[in-house]
Amino acid sequence: MEGRPLEDERRIDAELIERARGGEIVAYEELVRRYQAVAVRTAHLFAPDGDAEDATQEAFVKAYAALARFRPDAPFRPWLLRIVANEARNRRRSATRRTGLALRAVEDRRPDDAAPSPESAVLAGERRSTLVNAINALRDEDREVIAVRFFLDLSEAEAATTLGIPRGTVKSRLSRALGRLRDQIASDGAEP
């Protein structure tokens, strides 16, 4: 999907949506598979303690039910992600035990990462853990806005749709969340 111009993506979505609305469930499968990776990631970021694939599947079924009401001129991805995020939130609320986000093991490094010196690797690793631990200590609302903007890299408009809040609120909420993240980092008590 990457590398194709946005216009092409929108056109492909539009075609698949039209076919799916016409009852072609295979087209719907193809449509949601295009956004499956980001959907699973979204579900995981919103509810790290839940089964992200299961939440995604459920969200896809619900999105199908709502597809007739999707506005064709609107971008599909954030519309879908909102349903995914909502499903994940619902599951999060019923989870008894909270686990936060985790970092991949160092060995799991992306192939394009240059091998850093051992010292700087340790420092960078500590920096990452400090950030992730602090994020895990934040309340859900703060974690969500940080996750959609920085970990999913959604635009402000997409973040607004995904979170179900006005665009201006994304900005103010993000700024407050970053403030609290800094406070959390600064407080030594944040260490898990």
Place this chain on the structure above:
Amino acid sequence: MNDIRRSLAGLSDDELGAELRSIAGWVAAPVPATAPGSLDPARRARLRIESSGGRPSRTRWPFGRGTWWPFGGATRPLRRSFVLAIIALIVLAAIAAAIGFGVPGIRLFFVGATPTPGISASPPPGVSTSPSPSVSPSPSIPGPPGSDFDLGFMTTPSEAPTLTGFALQLPTDPVVGPPDTVWYGEGRLTMVWASRPGLPDAQATGVGLLLSEFRGSLDRDFFGKMIGPGTTITPVTVGGVTGYWISGAMHDLVYIGVNGQIENDSRRVVGDTLIWTRGDLTFRLETALGRDEAIRIAESIR
């Protein structure tokens, strides 16, 4: 505070954002297998849609959570629907002509069972595995009003008509004002007002008024209120049309949707309920303000 903490805590918003972006790839997240033929979420969703006849698969409706259901929370939704369908048919057959309540599109009928009290009460033994919804988060960090009730996803008054296909109608009563949140899920639009002076919160949910609007076609749907002992129904007039004021114990609303599926909706979130239809829309208003005030708010809806 160590050096790392000090340096991170000293970053500006932009710098901290860049730092967070740079670690995005390090945050562990599952990656679905997309090999041909694999049962990834897209394939599983398709199989589920196909198995439901390709029709939108309506899962249980929001407040459901087995609150009154006497057979335990483990009952599969499908079986539950069948049992509900049978109950509905038996009750309808038994009292078909007996009760003269005559709002088109709404039929009220009585059942003998005592419904289990709803949301604020402890769940029946069978549902203890699914902890009561969202009462859990600490009171210091409440979500937006209504977020505890599975009303769907949050939307806005301006976006609502594109989701529902009908024009949003809101109380014009200045005491009520605009809703604090608007939610959309499974064909229903629900407006939520946080509790405040003038909009009391009878169930300690933080919600003072709840208004749902949904299409209830007069010819194709019926709505049944399964009412247990302790519930009172009073026929009332809302802006010239007949409605019902349902007060007292927990009630359960059962209706057949446009696709013929049985749906149920059991709860009392805020207080007592006023239900009426106008045109092809059904309105459901929950408030702790009492009947007369509920009707006054209902009549201000435009």
